[in-house]
Amino acid sequence: MEAVFKRPESLTDIPTHFCPGCHHGIIHRLVAECIDEFGIREKIIGVASVGCSVFLYDYFLIDVLEAPHGRAPAVATGVKRANPNAFVFTYQGDGDLAAIGTSEIIHAANRGEKLTVIFVNNTVFGMTGGQMAPTTLPDQETTTTPYGRDVETAGFPIRMAEIMERLDGTKFVARTAVNTPKNIIKSKKILRRAFEVQLNNEGFAFVEFLSSCPTNWKMNAQKANQRIQDVMIPYFPLNIFKGALN
Amino acid sequence: MEAVFKRPESLTDIPTHFCPGCHHGIIHRLVAECIDEFGIREKIIGVASVGCSVFLYDYFLIDVLEAPHGRAPAVATGVKRANPNAFVFTYQGDGDLAAIGTSEIIHAANRGEKLTVIFVNNTVFGMTGGQMAPTTLPDQETTTTPYGRDVETAGFPIRMAEIMERLDGTKFVARTAVNTPKNIIKSKKILRRAFEVQLNNEGFAFVEFLSSCPTNWKMNAQKANQRIQDVMIPYFPLNIFKGALN
Amino acid sequence: MAKIEINTERCKGCGLCVTVCSQKRLFIGETINRSGYTVVQQTDDSDTCTGCAFCAQICPDVVFTVYK
Amino acid sequence: MAKIEINTERCKGCGLCVTVCSQKRLFIGETINRSGYTVVQQTDDSDTCTGCAFCAQICPDVVFTVYK
């Protein structure tokens, strides 16, 4: 018998610090598979952001630079411009990318930097204890919206993929989810394409993952997956907004 | 005979420091006329930004607060939330609003702050001597794009009104120009509407003015006006993107 | 019947009003104001002014008052 | 014929694999691993596994290896 599914080689063997059922683990694995499949482990420089995924460097067998909160796209711009042969990606949460880092992501995208951006939208600030994120859904309770997010005063959940689509500098923009095996398989295809866009020197690629945070949503892993299906996807439609799978 | 056109009362009598032919002067006058017409001079708090328009407080007979470069929307948020009965506007250049202040404008808009934002897009950093702005047109020569803006490396001119349109928090979004009497009269209507949106407590209003900078475009005032018509408007279409004139 | 008043001390001689006056009754002459700008002037034929206020609309320095 | 291997030391007992296994051959039992998690186990009927790898796809902790 042959192994049809095994641990990607770009992943270290360290157990992650993620909570049970957290999608960061799945997304990490998909990224590692892409690295393996394109055979680029030795030419990658990853840019970690500040959020639950900050320990990227513990989990991937690749060179990693830790960016200040929100600034990964600027840091990655410096890395890629100085080292154009490297494959450079950022991995950012919704607090990181859509709150403090709004300016950096928009302008890196607008400059068409040859980067692959992995955006993990779990509608909360996971690492800091479940505060409101720019993507928190209307009426969602978080530790800083104890009465539910009131869109009148706290603003609307922001749809980053749609904003990315509007920028002339982006080549590939998609939103996907990993809450079911089917969506995971689809996500893999999308992520592969986002890798290719950089590998072919085509330009800037952006993939938004809808991701669960059972801990801060205060539900178990299954319910969290269901919430993605029932509540998140209707608000954040899955789509390839720009570019195609080929 | 009756004066059918005269200096608005909200304007001080100080000569401006603007260069000959600069549209900041026209836009200032339109703002002053709206203030007069709505009779709100005594309930306005203006938020000046850093750019050629920083001396707002010298030219308007109103209370003014000077914000750090790019941060006027955040400053104005603080002002308006603490003083909801005041009429609060920001007046910002394209360097201020679309470069350093990207994050602040997007999130103030997304929160639906009850503010009126006057955005003056002249495709350069005027005050600092004509460097590239996020809105600089492809191939446009500036002091930091001496060989013309190369969109491949320096990015694409960013269309702020279109991005504002995408945000759920905005109520009124328009782009206009003041290069001809006709456009000026149209602009006035748009600006009045942007005032009303706040006065009626409807929400966030955003008006982008295409504006000339004869000095840094290195052309005379007439040619500059012509450039707006021939080059800028095709790239930055005039439109009411969201809301209507009523 | 209309007429305009020009506050030449504010004029910066940009010439925009000249280009928009349908009656072509504005021109940049020789007069220099205190700030050193060569300022706009109107022709003597005051009855040709239509009071359209195009000049006033486009003037960035609010130099004109228009009467009708 | 297919089979799976479970690296229970990595398992966090989230139960996601249990919900997706079409053969319902995974369950959370009583076993606790070194990190204190109650881990997943498979039923003895090893021949029922189809090797669909749904479990492996959804597991956030890369606990499974699937053979076919």
Place this chain on the structure above:
Amino acid sequence: MYFDCIISGFGGQGVMLAGNILAYAGMCENKNVTYMPVYGVEMRGGTANCTVVISDKEIGSPIIQKPICSIVMNRPSLEKFGPRVKQNGILIVNASLIPKEDVNFPNVECIMVPARELAMEIGNEKLLNMIILGATVQKTKVVSMDSLIGSLPSALDPRYHHLIDINVEALQQGAAFIDQH
């Protein structure tokens, strides 16, 4: 009067709540108290511990290197905090997860409390922290059982006030265990 104590265990074992209640009880007896939690970066999993100091003088450091008393609820905690207990101090051990033979610290009185089993007797495994807390207080007499019980309404979130009775029972069960051994 001076007492300090480090309480440690897994994330979900109620370490923090136990510390809070103990501190509350001290405060109710008009003592000076400090309660100091320590988390990892992650807000999840891993071990958690907190330090409680109770004194009738002003309390300087709320962080204690070598406590008079230590409660360890799982093995990693035993390994980390067991050796730190002061000479002649007390170590309260969750015997449900830690076998007696691993608990071996000279000049420290080690009390093995089968907390899970005792909690199950009351019908809820989750009460193991209360069992241990009851045992600790009964053993050390740092506060009275009355104060401990009396502080529950203040220390527990109102959402859980319907559970006060069962918590009281668990505290008493823990205390009883000490009396019996």
Place this chain on the structure above:
Amino acid sequence: MYFDCIISGFGGQGVMLAGNILAYAGMCENKNVTYMPVYGVEMRGGTANCTVVISDKEIGSPIIQKPICSIVMNRPSLEKFGPRVKQNGILIVNASLIPKEDVNFPNVECIMVPARELAMEIGNEKLLNMIILGATVQKTKVVSMDSLIGSLPSALDPRYHHLIDINVEALQQGAAFIDQH
């Protein structure tokens, strides 16, 4: 040898260029030189001025409160910088914009140069800065006219090199004016 000079005027009058050329000429004579521009915030309109220091010793301050020499090209400059000239210093005045009767500073030698008129003679009003510069150098002898002329290719942007001849002419015209008066 030590010389310093403030050159001032309207934005478009070529104040900065004149200062640059003078500094360049000093450098070509192996002197230490500094050139220091002062603008308003605005990059437009308003008055502009610059300070040039030429010395055969190391130059400390490039900013001078009371210059040995001052060139004023318009009235606001006269008002600001006229009174600052050192005792027994020299004031070079653009007589085309400033009437003689307004120029009255005791113990300062005031030279009235009808710069615009002289420039018009050569056919270009814009050369008035060169007229004045030529006059200044001829008057002060701070550098030789040869050095001044020789520095034009370096001081002027290559875009304007076709204008070198006419600039030379203007410098000489200015110098000639001094010789004649």
Place this chain on the structure above:
Amino acid sequence: MTDIELVKGNESIAMGAIEAGCRFYFGYPITPQNDIPEYMSRHLPKCGGVFIQAESEIASINMLMGAGATGARAMTSSSSPGISLKQEGISYMCGSQIPGVIVNMSRSGPGLGGISPSQGDYFQATRGGGHGDYRTIVLAPSSVQENYDLTMHAFDLADKYRNPVIILGDALLGNIKEPLRRHKYIPKTFEKNWILTGAQGRSPRRLKSLYLSEGELTEHNWMLHRNYQEMTKEILYETQWMDDAKLVVVAFGSVARIIKTSVSMAREQGMAVGLFRPITLYPFPYKQLLDISETIHHFMAVELNTGQMVEDVKLSVGHRKNRVDFYGRPPGSIPSPDELFEEIQKVYCLP
């Protein structure tokens, strides 16, 4: 309101703020101070206030500036990296003379560092980490009660001097729970004839920091400087065991309370050690320390960093025949009272 409660340090700050009339809070989450925004988000709406979770620390400080400009009592809080991002805004607030309260529950640096207690932001807080010659009053509490009391005080000082006030705590003071006695705020009134409210029946006002005419900014800076000199009136500090002391330990904030235990250990061993705790870090009690050095000549600065406040101690008493020793523990671990006691022992007998 005089009941005693067991309260977390961060929350005591939020409570003090609301009691002092703070109705506007702008912040961005960062460990270890998240209880502050979380408390504010729960309680401000109940008392007619506004809580905004801003998109960043920069937006927060600028919102604070906006609210402060209208005369409102407003606050922002963050921790070290977030405070670094606020430096430009703080400089603007000082330059424009707009009051506001800024809480830094500092954590370990540099960079992302860690979330444990640290005093590595002393220089930033006391010397103005932003550009230009500005200062902010810096209050350094060392207990939950002081968190509460000094926060109230901070609002008064901010209004009195028209200047931002920083509360410099750290992860220890944010996470600790201690008994707190809340009490009513005694309102102080400040004439606010500078606030922006719309120019109704008066001439327009401007709040700005740009001064371009020759000499104008120089004058503005001297005016600010005089204001900073005035602030020396507000100096606060605590001393203990000073009477017969031969060695004075100088420490602030969290480490001051750890070392209080060590000093009492030293006293038990018969060592003549005293404790001097600056409560205002700016203005620093230079003179007060100097006065002490009339009779005591040996000082020991102790900090959770590699040496910052020690410079102020030296600037104060580092002349005459005094001796200034230093023990620093950079963040990432916390010294225990025993360790600090040993350090005291080491220097105690030095000449």
Place this chain on the structure above:
Amino acid sequence: MTDIELVKGNESIAMGAIEAGCRFYFGYPITPQNDIPEYMSRHLPKCGGVFIQAESEIASINMLMGAGATGARAMTSSSSPGISLKQEGISYMCGSQIPGVIVNMSRSGPGLGGISPSQGDYFQATRGGGHGDYRTIVLAPSSVQENYDLTMHAFDLADKYRNPVIILGDALLGNIKEPLRRHKYIPKTFEKNWILTGAQGRSPRRLKSLYLSEGELTEHNWMLHRNYQEMTKEILYETQWMDDAKLVVVAFGSVARIIKTSVSMAREQGMAVGLFRPITLYPFPYKQLLDISETIHHFMAVELNTGQMVEDVKLSVGHRKNRVDFYGRPPGSIPSPDELFEEIQKVYCLP
């Protein structure tokens, strides 16, 4: 390349950078340093380099961090408010040990202030305006030639110590034109076994500043601290007229050259005044100044601010029987040599 040119201060920095191998520049316009990005935008493309006008100062410093992480020589420049915004990034670069050159052609503060010369950013530069215990080497040129030479030197120091280096100039040093002799950069080689290039044939590397295990960050901070101690080897300063001096004027950067004229005036009047000009502001020449105080006991610090470097002078010589006077001129006007001469006269005869 040894021809002499008349060059603007800002441009001399850009020239020095390119000559030293800087091929990456990231910046955001701000007066009075725009000639630097403008020069870079013209010349970097010609030598295979990259110029990016970033969307902000924050993006710039982070791009610098990214480029530096790959081992490239890179630079950013700005002026005071922009430098305030970079403080978080600088703290991260120090924490992650990533080199880079940061130019601050400072302007008047606080806030928007003005565009005239100022030395109000001394504390920020020398004490680390960001959070945590970090330092950067600070070089303070005082002529166009030094702008050029010290910029080259800055790149070497950054690589040598794996730490950012700040060049602290101001509007005067940016706008002045002076003769410049360009010369070839003498390449120095630094083993860069830490750079990120992709983990080809080696184990993966990480550059980070987060250290969470107990004690790890403490150790990391001590390691950085030792690196900072090492930097004292790099101290640079200039002295003039010291032999028989009774009063030593201490000044740096732009004001040092203005006061040089004043000191020479004093000498002409027979006053025994010397000049001490620190060139490295961090590390500050504490010891060098202290050595001088063996024989000279009167010092006068002069700055374009209300008093910052004077603290370092006091920390160095403010004990024994020394006297330290101070003259400060906050930005908004520039003291003339005559004014400073008068100030020297005033203190010269003080005891």
